[in-house]
Amino acid sequence: MRLAVLDIGSNSAQLQVVDVSAGAPPLPAHAVKEPTLLAEELLPDGTLSEAGIERVAAAVTRAVDAAVRLGVDHLYPFVTAAVRDAVNRDEVIDRIQASSGIRPQFLSGEEEARLTYFAARRWYGWSAGRLLLADIGGGSMELVLGRDVEPELAVSLPLGAGRLTREHLTADPPTRKQLKTLRRHVRDTLSEVLDRLRWEGPPRRVVATSKTFKQLARLTGAAPQRKGPFVTRELAVADLRAQIPRLAGIPAVERAALRGISRSRARQVVAGAVAAEVALSALDVARVEVCPWALREGILLRHLERVADTPALPLQPLTRHPDATVRHLRPAEEPAPT
Incomplete structure (x- = not known):
């Protein structure tokens, strides 16, 4: 199984791809980093500028394209504080989805x-x-x-x-x-x-x-x-x-x-x-x-822990086309802590 986490942060959208095997640590098989530079695009009213929205949507699209090329089975995309705390975060998420075909979630x-x-x-x-x-x-x-x-x-x-x-x-x-x-x-x-x-x-x-x-x-x-x-x-x-x-x-x-x-x-x-x-x-x-492990590894480890405790489910192939099924991080699903 090939899993990936897409961390959409203030400096970059980072895709970390891991090949999962029983008993092995989730060490990265591939890594892709696309610049977002959102700190430069936060306006005085707390919204992200149009240029910032365009930049992050393009960065996520390139990262998702890379995930498709790399044969990722499950992708977990999420945004951190730069987007989560923006006044216009819903607009930013909508634009990311329209451009990339995936809708990232945000963690508190x-x-x-x-x-x-x-x-x-x-x-x-x-x-x-x-x-x-x-x-x-x-x-x-x-x-x-x-x-x-x-x-x-x-x-x-x-x-x-x-x-x-x-x-x-x-x-x-x-x-x-x-x-x-x-x-x-x-x-x-x-x-x-x-x-x-x-x-x-x-x-x-x-x-x-x-x-x-x-x-x-x-x-x-x-x-x-x-x-x-x-x-x-x-x-x-x-x-x-x-x-x-x-x-x-x-x-x-x-x-x-x-x-x-x-x-x-x-x-x-x-x-x-x-x-x-x-x-x-x-x-x-x-x-x-x-410590070399942080948030992205935490998401992957939480997923692996829950998979080990539940019956196996058929995997959906990752695709960025809007009319296809895309697995993504949901608050009620993995890897939300119990």
């Missing part, structure tokens, strides 16, 4: 947090004990704590790197006043959940997911992605703190030339670094391990 921030935790828990196994997980996307930051299959606490905060850049770091490079204001905003927003996290007790292991943390870890010396997922990658908060003045002191075009920083994320990496450093420092965390 808490659902994203729980599925990401589910993937990290599977990656590290039960011996990891209580996990504290942090994830910084384009629109939100997720913090999750737990030791069992379902976490004890899962929260999503409006502290994504793209959102913070748009709202607080309007200059390129940002001014010292903007950076100070950003730090205060992150601290104030985190204060809503810090006491609860501390009350739950210290975690045995602290892990981070998302492209933001992967790029920051690479910037501070972690192994490149080409070394594979089984190489341990860590991010020390002291090293991250030392890099922030360097990142904030140069424009985005120069940041893109730094180790690990992609061109599409060069503008928002400063906000991501500040949010990560403030959050980890507030939680008294000195070092995090970067």
Whole structure:
């Protein structure tokens, strides 16, 4: 069986294709990435611009075409905060469906947090004990704590790197006043959940997911992605703190030339670094391990878990023609957590 997840985010529409076999981990067989750059297209009234809608619809269409070529049996398309929180999200979803032939669903921030935790828990196994997980996307930051299959606490905060850049770091490079204001905003927003996290007790292991943390870890010396997922990658908060003045002191075009920083994320990496450093420092965390599995893997793993518990059903071939049957993520179906 060949499954795929299509993650439609603020920076790109990412298709991850997995060949499923009994007892094997869902490691990607193919990956396709199409730029969306939606953070640049959010208007002051909270709507996505016409250019942004056209761009994301075209990106999804190319990703679905790739899924068809790759012989995907089941496709699970979903949008994250960039589209989910847009005032005109229904129009955006309608346009995506008209262009690509599939209608993506959206998960709540808490659902994203729980599925990401589910993937990290599977990656590290039960011996990891209580996990504290942090994830910084384009629109939100997720913090999750737990030791069992379902976490004890899962929260999503409006502290994504793209959102913070748009709202607080309007200059390129940002001014010292903007950076100070950003730090205060992150601290104030985190204060809503810090006491609860501390009350739950210290975690045995602290892990981070998302492209933001992967790029920051690479910037501070972690192994490149080409070394594979089984190489341990860590991010020390002291090293991250030392890099922030360097990142904030140069424009985005120069940041893109730094180790690990992609061109599409060069503008928002400063906000991501500040949010990560403030959050980890507030939680008294000195070092995090970067987990290679995150939301997309969580969706695939949840699907596989449910398939194992139910009788097999005939698969519908993936097609992007509007008059054909297309399997997609539904709130009442997989992989919504129980």
